[in-house]
Amino acid sequence: MNEKDFQEILDIGIALSSEHDLSKLLDKILSKAQEVTGADGGSIYLVKKDKMIFKASRNKTLLEKFGPEKMKEIVKTFVIPVTKKSMAGYTVVTGKLLNISDVKNIPSSADYSYDPAFDKKYGYDTVSMLVIPMINRDGEVTGVLQLINSMENGHPVAFKTSHEKIISSFSSQAAISIANAELNEDLKNAHFDTIFRLSEAAECRDKETANHIKRVSHYSRLLSEKLGWSPEACELIFWSSPMHDIGKLGIPDAILQKPGPLTPEERAVMEQHTVIGALVLKDSSIPVIAKSRIVALTHHEKYDGTGYPQKIKGEDIPLEGRIVALADVYDALSSKRVYKPPMPEEKVISILKEGKGTHFDPVLIELLLENMKKIAEIREEFSDKESDYDNFLNIKTIDLKTLLKQER
Amino acid sequence: MNEKDFQEILDIGIALSSEHDLSKLLDKILSKAQEVTGADGGSIYLVKKDKMIFKASRNKTLLEKFGPEKMKEIVKTFVIPVTKKSMAGYTVVTGKLLNISDVKNIPSSADYSYDPAFDKKYGYDTVSMLVIPMINRDGEVTGVLQLINSMENGHPVAFKTSHEKIISSFSSQAAISIANAELNEDLKNAHFDTIFRLSEAAECRDKETANHIKRVSHYSRLLSEKLGWSPEACELIFWSSPMHDIGKLGIPDAILQKPGPLTPEERAVMEQHTVIGALVLKDSSIPVIAKSRIVALTHHEKYDGTGYPQKIKGEDIPLEGRIVALADVYDALSSKRVYKPPMPEEKVISILKEGKGTHFDPVLIELLLENMKKIAEIREEFSDKESDYDNFLNIKTIDLKTLLKQER
Numbered sequence: 001m002n003e004k005d006f007q008e009i010l011d012i013g014i015a016l017s018s019e020h021d022l023s024k025l026l027d028k029i030l031s032k033a034q035e036v037t038g039a040d041g042g043s044i045y046l047v048k049k050d051k052m053i054f055k056a057s058r059n060k061t062l063l064e065k066f067g068p069e070k071m072k073e074i075v076k077t078f079v080i081p082v083t084k085k086s087m088a089g090y091t092v093v094t095g096k097l098l099n100i101s102d103v104k105n106i107p108s109s110a111d112y113s114y115d116p117a118f119d120k121k122y123g124y125d126t127v128s129m130l131v132i133p134m135i136n137r138d139g140e141v142t143g144v145l146q147l148i149n150s151m152e153n154g155h156p157v158a159f160k161t162s163h164e165k166i167i168s169s170f171s172s173q174a175a176i177s178i179a180n181a182e183l184n185e186d187l188k189n190a191h192f193d194t195i196f197r198l199s200e201a202a203e204c205r206d207k208e209t210a211n212h213i214k215r216v217s218h219y220s221r222l223l224s225e226k227l228g229w230s231p232e233a234c235e236l237i238f239w240s241s242p243m244h245d246i247g248k249l250g251i252p253d254a255i256l257q258k259p260g261p262l263t264p265e266e267r268a269v270m271e272q273h274t275v276i277g278a279l280v281l282k283d284s285s286i287p288v289i290a291k292s293r294i295v296a297l298t299h300h301e302k303y304d305g306t307g308y309p310q311k312i313k314g315e316d317i318p319l320e321g322r323i324v325a326l327a328d329v330y331d332a333l334s335s336k337r338v339y340k341p342p343m344p345e346e347k348v349i350s351i352l353k354e355g356k357g358t359h360f361d362p363v364l365i366e367l368l369l370e371n372m373k374k375i376a377e378i379r380e381e382f383s384d385k386e387s388d389y390d391n392f393l394n395i396k397t398i399d400l401k402t403l404l405k406q407e408r
Numbered sequence: 409m410n411e412k413d414f415q416e417i418l419d420i421g422i423a424l425s426s427e428h429d430l431s432k433l434l435d436k437i438l439s440k441a442q443e444v445t446g447a448d449g450g451s452i453y454l455v456k457k458d459k460m461i462f463k464a465s466r467n468k469t470l471l472e473k474f475g476p477e478k479m480k481e482i483v484k485t486f487v488i489p490v491t492k493k494s495m496a497g498y499t500v501v502t503g504k505l506l507n508i509s510d511v512k513n514i515p516s517s518a519d520y521s522y523d524p525a526f527d528k529k530y531g532y533d534t535v536s537m538l539v540i541p542m543i544n545r546d547g548e549v550t551g552v553l554q555l556i557n558s559m560e561n562g563h564p565v566a567f568k569t570s571h572e573k574i575i576s577s578f579s580s581q582a583a584i585s586i587a588n589a590e591l592n593e594d595l596k597n598a599h600f601d602t603i604f605r606l607s608e609a610a611e612c613r614d615k616e617t618a619n620h621i622k623r624v625s626h627y628s629r630l631l632s633e634k635l636g637w638s639p640e641a642c643e644l645i646f647w648s649s650p651m652h653d654i655g656k657l658g659i660p661d662a663i664l665q666k667p668g669p670l671t672p673e674e675r676a677v678m679e680q681h682t683v684i685g686a687l688v689l690k691d692s693s694i695p696v697i698a699k700s701r702i703v704a705l706t707h708h709e710k711y712d713g714t715g716y717p718q719k720i721k722g723e724d725i726p727l728e729g730r731i732v733a734l735a736d737v738y739d740a741l742s743s744k745r746v747y748k749p750p751m752p753e754e755k756v757i758s759i760l761k762e763g764k765g766t767h768f769d770p771v772l773i774e775l776l777l778e779n780m781k782k783i784a785e786i787r788e789e790f791s792d793k794e795s796d797y798d799n800f801l802n803i804k805t806i807d808l809k810t811l812l813k814q815e816r
Binding site: 009136173183184198200204205249252254280286 | 584
């Protein structure tokens with residue numbers, strides 16, 4: 001390898017290790033590998049125990065032929081077992097790369113063979129392949145990078161030995177970057193799992209179902225997407241809305257679970273759940289907690305200033321508070337509660353329209369109404385089952401032994 | 409640079425990007441930089457806005473002279489402003505490296521100067537220095553790597569131009585690895601912040617203080633350390649114990665907050681908080697949640713099998729359940745509650761000793777008693793203030809405006 005190649009590998013390493021989003025990272029690995037080798041196409045498999053998951057794919061010819069939408073469908077994820085029979089599996093089992101000049105000439109004595117089904121289905125002509133195991137620092141093969149058709153003057157030719165060297169060298173960095181991105185995802189998921197579990201548990205005192213929280217999160221994200229927010233901002237409101245009612249932890253059962261209407265004094269106590277929520281979540285530099293605090297405090301304000309606890313109005317109400325306010329009320333009206341059946345859709349819509357500009361932000365109402373189809377899909381996906389309504393009430397019937405699987 | 413140098417940089421890059429623990433990473437960066445340049449010592453500053461934080465340091469001569477304990481004291485962290493007056497600050501402001509053959513010959517016309525205070529204090533003789541900015545992909549200087557005294561045949565000589573090249577090249581990878589490790593820490597902290605906040609909020613219904621949870625976490629970690637568990641396992645129980653009483657969310661106020669003794673029926677309901685907690689935390693592949701479930705379910709079992717909910721005994725009770733059981737009871741006895749003053753230490757100890765082998769794991773009792781000094785330090789550090797006892801009760805006095813700092 002020459003100095004230019006080395007510098008390229010270093011640069012690629014730095015580019016890969018600064019990408020934390022797994023799917024963007026895989027795409028970057030593929031595009032860098034294509035750049036370096038002139039490959040027309042490429043795919044990445046990730047190895048999980050005895051399975052390989054097809055996770056990412058790029059193909060210039062097919063993209064041109066079918067366009068990006070159809071392409072997504074063509075390269076849908078699938079899972080195959082790790083065996084020597086596939087070329088990718090062979091590299092996992094042996095830890096060795098395969099550089100094949102023409103897949104049609106693979107001898108029948110080889111452990112692996114080329115499956116022409118994909119080529120036939122999509123009218124593609126696979127000739128040369130470079131299949132490289134991605135190996136982590138413990139020497140384990142954690143993935144496979146599979147490149148197809150090194151192009152020269154518009155024709156597929158064999159991958160060069162110099163390609164092998166460069167790709168092998170950067171594939172270790174790729175393996176580590178993938179592990180890092182997966183660790184990141186795990187940490188995020190752990191955090192969000194906790195937010196959902198504890199928010200759900202808190203809601204159960206109020207006889208709300210666990211799915212209520214999920215629906216409100218999804219409705220809120222949908223509205224923020226339609227407002228044109230960045231993906232990160234939409235993600236943030238998705239994870240901030242579950243804790244909107246966390247302050248109900250501080251409201252006595254006698255008021256929270258009172259069957260009839262509340263007296264003015266009881267109502268005043270009940271309304272404090274917004275402030276208690278803000279107290280639980282105060283003084284945090286963590287974005288999702290800081291945002292949750294704003295949502296908890298402001299999700300009962302009304303657009304005309306008649307809400308609570310601060311009676312602020314219009315644009316003075318943080319937009320995330322206005323979003324969750326609408327999502328929360330929409331869900332309360334449109335779903336079953338222990339004390340009421342779900343309201344028919346026309347009725348819900350007419351109530352929301354009535355509240356446009358008084359209770360609700362008029363822009364958000366319009367966005368909601370324009371997207372009723374997507375809203376209905378979310379409602380369906382997270383619909384409540386009968387058993388959801390008495391979550392904590394049937395604990396006597398639970399088998400303790402099944403609860404105690406000791407994972408140590 | 410030759411092929412060997414390049415391969416070394418690649419290997420260093422891979423070693424750095426697979427280290428997620430920040431302090432281990434900084435140490436690794438320093439030791440690799442020492443290897444490559446023969447430097448006797450080195451330090452790393454991290455840049456945070458207009459400040460530089462001295463974060464890590466290694467020095468072979470001083471380590472030999474003073475030993476590891478004293479060394480820790482010598483290289484304690486400190487913060488200095490980013491200005492051109494210090495050499496590290498100069499590299500941050502200009503983005504350029506400094507390669508100084510002898511710090512005593514820095515001309516007085518230079519922006520920066522060498523401060524001999526450290527050398528005088530510890531009898532060290534700084535001669536040559538290589539000070540290199542660590543630059544991230546956006547071109548920002550996020551840290552400084554400062555190397556001291558390149559050694560040849562036991563004598564400090566100037567750093568070579570080839571050292572400059574190698575260190576500059578690997579310092580970009582170092583900058584990104586540091587950013588990745590910091591991101592990891594942020595994600596973990598965000599998760600743990602949520603666990604503590606929501607666990608504390610849940611405990612407040614029970615008129616427990618927020619510090620109760622913190623003390624139990626610290627006592628539990630201390631016991632696990634004394635059992636000789638790995639740092640990771642000790643960390644895990646620290647973060648799993650806060651949710652031990654999360655199931656109290658499912659217990660009605662009338663029972664949870666009853667001032668007098670409970671009837672047998674009420675007691676049966678109260679005891680279900682262990683099972684409810686396990687339900688809230690069930691079916692998670694996330695280590696901290698899975699462990700929390702075991703703690704929630706088993707922290708009221710007794711060593712002789714007379715606890716609840718499963719009446720399991722001895723070694724059948726998961727060790728983390730036995731640990732938190734002891735930590736929880738110790739804290740209940742030794743701290744003030746709304747209904748009782750703290751119990752005098754001798755009384756607490758005699759009660760615990762009485763429970764050895766009946767209520768508590770005898771090994772754990774011994775470990776606790778052997779470490780009463782550390783236990784007392786934890787109790788002091790997280791002692792309750794008067795105001796902690798009515799957390800949610802004084803919300804009427806809170807200024808709403810201060811609560812609504814809109815961080816958007």
